[in-house]
Amino acid sequence: MSWTRKHLLDIESLTADEIMIVLDTARAFKAVGQRAIKKVPALRGKTVVNLFVEPSTRTRISFELAEQRLSADIINFSTEASSFKKGETLKDTALNLQALNADFIVIRHSASGAPHFLSRVLEAHVINAGDGAHEHPTQALLDTFTVRERKGKIAGLNVTILGDILYSRVARSNIWALTKLGAKVTLCGPSTLVPKTFEQMGCRVTHDVDEAIRDADIINLLRIQHERQRKTMFPSINEYTQLFGLNKARLARTKPDALVMHPGPINRGVEIDSEIADCDRSLILEQVTNGLAVRMAVLFLLNGGKGPQGVAGN
Amino acid sequence: MPETTVILDATAIQRALTRIAHEIAERNENGAEVVLVGIPTGGVPLAQRLGKILAEIWKHAVPTGSLDVSMHRDDLDQRAAPKIHPTLMPFDVNGKTVVLVDDVLFSGRTIRAALDALNDFGRPKKIQLAVLIDRGHRDLPIRADFVGKNTPTALDEKISLRLVESGAAQDEVLLKKQ
Numbered sequence: 001m002s003w004t005r006k007h008l009l010d011i012e013s014l015t016a017d018e019i020m021i022v023l024d025t026a027r028a029f030k031a032v033g034q035r036a037i038k039k040v041p042a043l044r045g046k047t048v049v050n051l052f053v054e055p056s057t058r059t060r061i062s063f064e065l066a067e068q069r070l071s072a073d074i075i076n077f078s079t080e081a082s083s084f085k086k087g088e089t090l091k092d093t094a095l096n097l098q099a100l101n102a103d104f105i106v107i108r109h110s111a112s113g114a115p116h117f118l119s120r121v122l123e124a125h126v127i128n129a130g131d132g133a134h135e136h137p138t139q140a141l142l143d144t145f146t147v148r149e150r151k152g153k154i155a156g157l158n159v160t161i162l163g164d165i166l167y168s169r170v171a172r173s174n175i176w177a178l179t180k181l182g183a184k185v186t187l188c189g190p191s192t193l194v195p196k197t198f199e200q201m202g203c204r205v206t207h208d209v210d211e212a213i214r215d216a217d218i219i220n221l222l223r224i225q226h227e228r229q230r231k232t233m234f235p236s237i238n239e240y241t242q243l244f245g246l247n248k249a250r251l252a253r254t255k256p257d258a259l260v261m262h263p264g265p266i267n268r269g270v271e272i273d274s275e276i277a278d279c280d281r282s283l284i285l286e287q288v289t290n291g292l293a294v295r296m297a298v299l300f301l302l303n304g305g306k307g308p309q310g311v312a313g314n
Numbered sequence: 315m316p317e318t319t320v321i322l323d324a325t326a327i328q329r330a331l332t333r334i335a336h337e338i339a340e341r342n343e344n345g346a347e348v349v350l351v352g353i354p355t356g357g358v359p360l361a362q363r364l365g366k367i368l369a370e371i372w373k374h375a376v377p378t379g380s381l382d383v384s385m386h387r388d389d390l391d392q393r394a395a396p397k398i399h400p401t402l403m404p405f406d407v408n409g410k411t412v413v414l415v416d417d418v419l420f421s422g423r424t425i426r427a428a429l430d431a432l433n434d435f436g437r438p439k440k441i442q443l444a445v446l447i448d449r450g451h452r453d454l455p456i457r458a459d460f461v462g463k464n465t466p467t468a469l470d471e472k473i474s475l476r477l478v479e480s481g482a483a484q485d486e487v488l489l490k491k492q
Contacts, residue, residue, distance in 0.1 A: 002394040028382065028398035037434040040385035300385070304395030 003301040007119045007126040010135040011176040019177055022297050023145050029300070030293035032069070042300050043072035048104040049097045052078045052129070053090070056108050058264055058288065059129050059138070063106050066295035075102070094118050104299065107131075125302045133167045138298060139263050140173030142291040144181060146283050147218055149290070150259060155182030160212045162187075162244060163222030163271055165194045166233075170263045171222060175201050188212035189222075189244055192233040209244050213254050220261040221246055221271050237270055247273040251281070259283050317491040321465055321473070324485035327446065330462030331360065334444050335367035337460050338413055345372035347439065348411045352380045353428055354399035356417030359479035360446060364415060379403040381414075383427035401431075408436040413460075417475040419445040422456035447487060449473055465489070 003021050011019070032040055048067045052060050060076075067074050077097070084093065090109070097105060106127045107115050112134035119126040130136040148154050159178050165171045165187050175198070178185050185203040187194050196205050206212045213219050224240065234240050246260065260272070260282045268274045277284060322330065342348050345368065352361030358380045365378040381403065384396040414428055425443060432441065444460035449467040467473065472490045476482035 002397075004394065025395070025398055028385075028400070031401060032385070035434060036436075040434070041430070042385045042390055046391075300390075301395045303391050305392045 003304060006302065007115070007128075008137055008298050008302060009115050009119060009126065009128050011137045011140050011173045011180070012135065014137075014176075014180070016180045016182075019141065019144065019180060022141050022294065022301065023148060025297035025301055026141070026145050026290070026294045027149075029296040030290065032296070033289070033293060039069050039071060041071045043067065043070035043303060046072045046103040046303065047075065047101060048072045048106060048299070049075045049077060049102045049124075050106045050129075051094070051097065052076075052108045053084060053114070054108050054110045054130070055079065056130065058291075059108065059136075062288070062291045063127075063129060063138075063295050066292050066299060067104075069292075070296055070299055072104070072299070075100075090114060090118070091121055094122055098122050098124055104302070127298060127302070130169055132169065133172070134169050135173045135176075136169040136263075137173050138291065138295055139170045140177040141298070142287055142294040143170075143174055143220065143261060143263070144177045145294050146261065146287050146290050147183075150283065150286075151217060154178065157183045157217040158186065158215050159183045159218045159220060160186040160188060160216040161220045161222065162209065162212065162246070163189050163193070164224045164233075165189055165198060165222065167193070167225045168222050172201075174220065175203055179203070186212050186216070190234045190240065193224075210250065210253060213246075213250065213258070216254060216258050218259055218261060219246065219254070220263075221266075222263065223265065223267055223271060241270055245269075245271055245273065246276055248275060251276055261287060263287065319489050320486050321489045322446075322463060322487035327462070327477075327485045327487065328363075330446060331363050332367055334460045334462060335364050335371060338364070338442070338444065339368060339371045341442070341459070342411055345374065345376070347409070348413060349377045349379065349405055349407065350413050350415055351403070351428075351432070352378070353414060353416045353424060354380055354382050355480070356446075356475045356477075357415045358399075359477050360417060360444075360475075361413075361415035362479075364413075364444065377405040379405065381428060381431055383424055383431045386427040386430040388423060388427070403435050406436060407432065407438045409439050411440040411442065412438040413442045413444055415444045417446050418473050419443075419448045419456075419458050419461075420451055422452045422454035425456050426454055446475065447473055463487075 102124050104125045106129050108129040109131050112132035114131050115126050115128035161171050179202045187198050187203050187205050191207050262284050350361040350365050352358035361378050365376045368376045379402050382399045382401045384398050442459040445458045446462040448461045448464050470492045474488050477485050
């Protein structure tokens with residue numbers, strides 16, 4: 001089958017086959033990153049707008065580099081220096097960008113559904129780079145890419161996501177991607193941040209960290225998102241670290257080949273011990289490398305037009 | 315009603331490759347400078363077969379790679395995004411004679427993309443082109459140095475190469491009329 005979608009808005013609406021197309025395509029783009037000349041002309045002449053209405057460093061840099069490596073022209077637009085401060089609506093901003101013939105809009109927004117809204121009012125391709133606590137599809141794609149690369153498969157693996165699930169778009173997108181691909185997902189964290197309602201998404205929910213990570217093949221740690229919490233959800237950071245932080249003693253009680261992931265930015269000494277972040281079981285920096293390849297793959301696939309996939313010499 | 319004819323059978327394919335290999339050897343006196351690069355999917359097994367025949371002629375192994383050209387195509391936004399195949403270039407192309415190998419030469423656009431893609435790996439001394447079938451209808455000023463068979467075709471016809479390496483029961487080249 002071939003890729004037919006115009007936008008990448010979420011993982012929830014993708015099929016397992018579509019996720020696999022992205023992962024397979026990303027593998028080819030990762031190889032491009034290892035060449036002496038890392039740039040290919042696939043998006044030559046296309047204009048990409050990075051519309052980051054919520055602050056972001058790593059995702060924005062990753063998208064920017066992915067766009068540059070595909071030879072696209074880039075416009076960066078962030079909240080700090082923009083007309084949002086002057087009262088322009090998201091729709092008007094986006095229509096103005098489209099009037100400049102932007103072909104792609106990569107949007108990060110604090111409101112869930114903002115990318116979906118734009119996809120309905122714009123002709124351009126829309127890529128969700130994180131919308132509120134809803135989804136962060138490219139993060140889930142790069143996480144599953146990393147898992148598949150290191151473990152050789154996704155189906156049947158035990159993946160534990162540990163930390164602030166309630167406010168996490170990374171968790172939601174990962175849950176969709178992993179369950180669609182047949183992994184068994186366990187969620188763990190303080191009961192205020194990991195409510196039982198997540199069981200409806202097909203996961204196991206537990207508040208006992210040692211039990212949650214005992215049989216895990218992958219432990220994906222999430223940062224406590226202070227910026228999204230309206231009130232204190234647990235007594236103190238120190239208590240969180242004691243009860244849920246991943247330290248050497250805890251990791252020693254997991255399967256010897258269990259690997260540790262984190263979407264960043266990491267808070268050393270809070271959700272993860274410094275030593276573990278730097279150890280050979282940590283995939284944190286590989287995730288960053290793979291994120292570039294996955295974002296190149298997404299842009300490449302969305303750029304494709306309609307019609308048959310076959311492009312052989314005949 | 316689609317009508318299919320076999321334009322090359324297994325023996326004819328092997329004979330054509332043997333002749334192409336001898337022509338490559340005749341054109342390139344220094345075999346040590348030659349590397350073969352197949353264009354996926356059809357060109358890759360053909361390059362490997364040519365490599366085996368040339369190794370017998372030259373009495374040394376001939377490096378063989380594969381080069382996916384889909385990121386360099388000029389029609390990427392006109393049809394569904396192509397499936398990307400592995401690129402394996404386990405040698406330095408700088409100063410080498412690269413023989414590009416493809417199954418069918420048609421518009422020439424794949425070869426144009428291949429020349430671009432090859433650029434990213436270095437500066438070969440020469441680039442030559444070997445194809446099993448030249449079916450005409452070029453859009454670009456590109457021609458092959460080595461041709462297995464010239465087959466005049468109509469635009470609505472389709473040529474497909476089937477090789478045992480790709481899971482076919484036997485080697486053959488088919489011409490399908492729509």
